[in-house]
Amino acid sequence: xxxxxxxxxxxxxxxxxxxxxxxxxxxxxxxxxxxxxxxxxxxxxxxxxxxxxxxxxxxxxxxxxxxxxxxxxxxxxxxxxxxxxxxxxxxxxxxxxxxxxx
Amino acid sequence: xxxxxxxxxxxxxxxxxxxxxxxxxxxxxxxxxxxxxxxxxxxxxxxxxxxxxxxxxxxxxxxxxxxxxxxxxxxxxxxxxxxxxxxxxxxxxxxxxxxxxxxxxxxxxxxxxxxxxxxxxxxxxxxxxxxxxxxxxxxxxxxxxxxxxxxxxxxxxxxxxxxxxxxxxxxxxxxxxxxxxxxxxxxxxxxxxxxxxxxxxxxxxxxxxxxxxxxxxxxxxxxxxxxxxxxxxxxxxxxxxxxxxxxxxxxxxxxxxxxxxxxxxxxxxxxxxxxxxxxxxxxxxxxxxxxxxxxxxxxxxxxxxxxxxxxxxxxxxxxxxxxxxxxxxxxxxxxxxxxxxxxxxxxxxxxxxxxxxxxxxxxxxxxxxxxxxxxxxxxxxxxxxxxxxxxxxxxxxxxxxxxxxxxxxxxxxxxxxxxxxxxxxxxxxxxxxxxxxxxxxxxxxxxxxxxxxxxxxxxxxxxxxxxxxxxxxxxxxxxxxxxxxxxxxxxxxxxxxxxxxxxxxx
Numbered sequence: 338x339x340x341x342x343x344x345x346x347x348x349x350x351x352x353x354x355x356x357x358x359x360x361x362x363x364x365x366x367x368x369x370x371x372x373x374x375x376x377x378x379x380x381x382x383x384x385x386x387x388x389x390x391x392x393x394x395x396x397x398x399x400x401x402x403x404x405x406x407x408x409x410x411x412x413x414x415x416x417x418x419x420x421x422x423x424x425x426x427x428x429x430x431x432x433x434x435x436x437x438x439x
Numbered sequence: 440x441x442x443x444x445x446x447x448x449x450x451x452x453x454x455x456x457x458x459x460x461x462x463x464x465x466x467x468x469x470x471x472x473x474x475x476x477x478x479x480x481x482x483x484x485x486x487x488x489x490x491x492x493x494x495x496x497x498x499x500x501x502x503x504x505x506x507x508x509x510x511x512x513x514x515x516x517x518x519x520x521x522x523x524x525x526x527x528x529x530x531x532x533x534x535x536x537x538x539x540x541x542x543x544x545x546x547x548x549x550x551x552x553x554x555x556x557x558x559x560x561x562x563x564x565x566x567x568x569x570x571x572x573x574x575x576x577x578x579x580x581x582x583x584x585x586x587x588x589x590x591x592x593x594x595x596x597x598x599x600x601x602x603x604x605x606x607x608x609x610x611x612x613x614x615x616x617x618x619x620x621x622x623x624x625x626x627x628x629x630x631x632x633x634x635x636x637x638x639x640x641x642x643x644x645x646x647x648x649x650x651x652x653x654x655x656x657x658x659x660x661x662x663x664x665x666x667x668x669x670x671x672x673x674x675x676x677x678x679x680x681x682x683x684x685x686x687x688x689x690x691x692x693x694x695x696x697x698x699x700x701x702x703x704x705x706x707x708x709x710x711x712x713x714x715x716x717x718x719x720x721x722x723x724x725x726x727x728x729x730x731x732x733x734x735x736x737x738x739x740x741x742x743x744x745x746x747x748x749x750x751x752x753x754x755x756x757x758x759x760x761x762x763x764x765x766x767x768x769x770x771x772x773x774x775x776x777x778x779x780x781x782x783x784x785x786x787x788x789x790x791x792x793x794x795x796x797x798x799x800x801x802x803x804x805x806x807x808x809x810x811x812x813x814x815x816x817x818x819x820x821x822x823x824x825x826x827x828x829x830x831x832x833x834x835x836x837x838x839x840x841x842x843x844x845x846x847x848x849x850x851x852x853x854x855x856x857x858x859x860x861x862x863x864x865x866x867x868x869x870x871x872x873x874x875x876x877x878x879x880x881x882x883x884x885x886x887x888x889x890x891x892x893x894x895x896x897x898x899x900x901x902x903x904x905x906x907x908x909x910x911x912x913x914x915x916x917x918x919x920x921x922x923x924x925x926x927x928x929x930x931x932x933x934x935x936x937x938x939x940x941x942x943x944x945x
Contacts, residue, residue, distance in 0.1 A: 349815065356774060356818045357781070358811055359799035371812045372819065375872055378763050379820075382832045385760065392834030393841055395644055395674070396630045396889020397914060402673040416537040422788030429783050434794045 343376040344369060443509045443603040443657040447550065450508030453497055457490035457508030461552055464510045468555070468601045471939055476576050477586075477596040479515045479525055481555040486510065489552045504550035506664060511546055512596040512605040515556040516563055517648070518637035519543055522553075526639050527571035528561045530805030531786045540637020541672070542606055542648050542665045549664045554602050557592030561807045562777065563613055563641045565589050566878035569866060570809045578621060579937035580904055584863040587617030587878070590651070594621040597651045599939050604661050605651040610641050611765055612858075612882025614649045615894040619858035619907025622896045622934050624658045624924070625651050627882075629914050630889035631676035633662075634669030640776040642769035643674075645886045655895065655924045659683040662917065678915060686918035687925040692747030694923065697851035698740050701725055701758045702881050703733045723759050727877055728860040731900035736857055739897045739908040742930035743855075743923065753847045753854065757839040758884050764836035765883040766876060767820050771830045774817030780805060812872070840887040848913045853923050856881045858894035858907035881909055891917050895924045897931045905934055 349369045353360045360368065414427065423430040441463075449455040465483055472478055493503045513519060516526045518536035525531045539547070547553065560570040568576040568591035578586040579599040586595040590607025594617035597605050607614045609627035618625025626649040633648045640646060650661035663684065668677040704724025744750045782788035782801030789804045791797035806814070820829035847854060860880055869875045885892035891914070894907035908927060912920035 344819065348819070352815045352819045352822065355822065356814050357778075357795065357798040357802055358806070358814065359796075359803040360811075368812055368815060371872060372816055375766065375816055375876075376819075378873060379767060379829055381763055382760060382767075382836060383828070385832070385836065387832060387835040387839070390835040390838050392831060393838035394834060396841070396887070397674070397676060399631070399674065399676070404670055412537045417784075420534055420537070420785050422782060422786070431783055432791060432794050432797050 343373040343380075441600065441603055442654060443506065443652060444660055446509050446603060447505060447507045450493065450497065451502060455508070457493040457552065458487065460508050461486055461490040461510055461554070464554060464600075464602060467599070471599060472601060474577065474582055475579055475595050475599050475939065476574060477557055477592045477599060477601055478512070478555040479527060479558050479573055479592070480523060482522055482553055485522070486552050486554050489547075493550055493552065504548065505660060506546065506604070507550035509551050509604055510554040510602045511551040512555050512557045512593055512602040513543060513553060514559055514590050514593050514605070514607045516559060516608060516639040517543055517606060518639070519553065519556065522556065524556065524639070525573075526562045527559045527573055528805065528807065528810070529572050529787060530780050534786050536637070538637060541634035541669050543637065545665050546606070551604070557590070557596055557605060559592055560589035561810050562639070562773075563589040563608055563610055564773070564809055564813050566612070566616055566875055567869065568592065570807060572807055575866065578863045579939040580622060580863060581902070581938055584865050584904070585620065587620035587859065587863065589613040591617045593651050594618050594623060594625065597621070597623050597653060598937055603653065604657060606648060606661075606665070607651060608638055608641075608646055608648050609882075609886070610645045610769060611886050612879040614651065615882050615892060615907070615909060616859045616878055618651055618894040620863040620905065622905030622937070623651055623653055624655055624893065624895055625649065626658050626662055626893040627885060627891060628662060628666065628917060629676070629891045631674050632891070632915070632917070633665050634667070634672040634675045636669055636671040642772040643776060644772060645765075645769055655921060655928045656684065656687055658893070659687055659921050676915070681918050683917060683921055686921045689918070689922035690747065691743055691923055691926045694743075694748045694853065694919070695851045696740060696743050696748045696750045696923070697753030697847055697854045698736065698750065699758065699854050699856040700752050700754045701756065702728060702856040703736050723756070725759060725880060728857060728880070729862070729900065732857045732859070732861060732906050735898045735900065735906040736855055736908055739927050739930075740855055743926060746926050746930070751851070753851055755843045755847050755854070755884065757836060757843040760836050761840055761884045761887055762876060762880055764833040764840070765879070765887055766816075767829050767833035768837065770813045770817030771820045772817070774814045774821065777810070777814055837887050840884055844884070844888045844890060844913070852912070852919055853916075854911040856909045856911070858882060858909040862900045862902065862904035862906060885911050890914050891920055893920060893924055895927045895931070896934055897927055899934065903935055
């Protein structure tokens with residue numbers, strides 16, 4: 338690893354958990370190197386004095402984008418559910434969420 | 440004559456049949472896409488039905504529209520109802536969207552014929568198409584080299600003559616850079632000029648759809664078709680759509696053209712341009728921009744000066760921090776946008792004991808290496824304790840970029856730079872992530888600012904490979920940008936034909 342201080346394997350393991358990506362120990366090692374190389378370059382921003390510069394989140398100033406409160410036809414439910422990995426009773430089907438029996 | 444506007448004119452007047460035009464392009468795909476791999480899917484049967492309907496309309500005396508019978512290739516991150524839209528990812532393999540992207544609707548309504556869906560770096564994350572889950576696309580100029588990316592399939596399709604027009608998406612250069620590497624024209628319009636509805640999101644504050652074409656006039660024609668306000672995209676700009684084709688006739692006489700110092704520093708510091716001197720490069724000059732490329736930019740500036748423009752150097756200092764700021768913001772947005780791939784509503788699911796394990800195993804199996812790395816980088820940049828140092832700081836640099844461009848546009852009408860720091864490179868040559876990210880050094884600033892920018896072929900560099908010059912303009916300044924691009928096109932030395940065409944037996 339080129340820069341052990343930019344990000345540690347423990348931090349990558351934590352980030353992988355937050356991002357819901359299952360990784361093996363070897364893969365965590367691999368991504369730690371990858372992320373460290375990129376984050377090392379992010380340090381070039383550290384020296385910039387940006388205290389008086391406001392953040393810019395969106396390139397073109399548009400405000401209060403509303404439409405009339407009129408219902409329009411939705412996409413077809415059956416067409417949507419036909420593309421889901423599992424569906425039943427007109428709903429998406431998922432494994433147990435709270436640990437109860439399926 | 441296989442330019443889009445010639446095809447459309449011929450089909451409208453009945454001189455050529457849309458079905459015949461289509462078969463010609465399908466034949467080229469059949470003969471050569473095995474080598475190029477521009478397409479994830481060729482939608483031949485559907486295209487034949489569309490073309491037949493257009494011929495029928497012409498027979499009945501109706502006008503099928505400005506793109507009558509023109510085959511068009513769509514990047515495979517643009518939703519097409521009932522036609523698989525994969526983003527070149529295992530995650531969405533086989534997924535059929537329940538609606539068409541707005542640009543697919545407008546192109547179709549204008550008479551275009553969808554010929555297929557083109558390859559990309561997975562979820563548009565890359566600059567070479569090497570990160571496609573379905574294998575890379577190869578550059579028609581040299582099959583051992585990349586076509587650029589992420590819209591490499593769309594660029595290669597147009598360069599190889601598989602379609603006269605294609606659409607792609609540009610988050611950090613993904614239209615302009617492959618256009619440059621493949622010797623064609625590519626436009627990133629002003630953010631909000633073209634509806635993003637139905638474009639699978641990567642980084643929503645940067646993503647913008649635009650056209651690829653073999654010349655500026657065809658690109659302008661396609662841009663006019665897809666531009667305009669869309670109630671389905673709250674970020675689309677409610678501005679009138681100008682006549683982009685008319686803008687091509689405008690003279691560049693008296694226009695003020697600024698060559699961006701930070702992106703062209705190596706090269707002629709004392710070159711005579713239009714009878715005057717460009718002067719020394721001011722400010723910091725970025726490393727890694729090849730001299731064969733910057734030399735073409737100076738020649739392009741010379742050509743504009745010859746046509747009556749006033750040419751000078753301009754410094755846009757924040758460009759030097761743009762790459763870092765862009766990646767922090769783009770990956771933060773990506774980590775949020777790609778959270779939706781959780782095995783529940785569409786695409787891949789890998790079963791697990793509970794819903795979280797299902798999420799984790801699905802995302803392990805569905806995402807490729809680069810996508811996983813980028814999601815984790817973005818998650819890290821947004822996580823507690825790091826948000827201010829990374830994401831927050833990057834957003835402030837984005838404001839600096841905006842201000843630097845505003846200052847530059849106070850003195851200049853358009854800016855010039857290379858599109859790509861280098862000509863098409865070989866597969867595997869840029870394996871290190873930062874080396875690959877640097878492909879976007881010249882294109883990223885316009886994504887940070889949201890301003891329009893385009894790539895125009897202008898001669899060749901190393902190995903006689905195409906070089907693209909980037910023309911940048913202020914927000915909603917596409918007409919001036921196109922006028923300058925058209926002037927460059929008139930002055931550009933002729934490009935060699937792609938290897939594919941020369942070697943073509945059929």
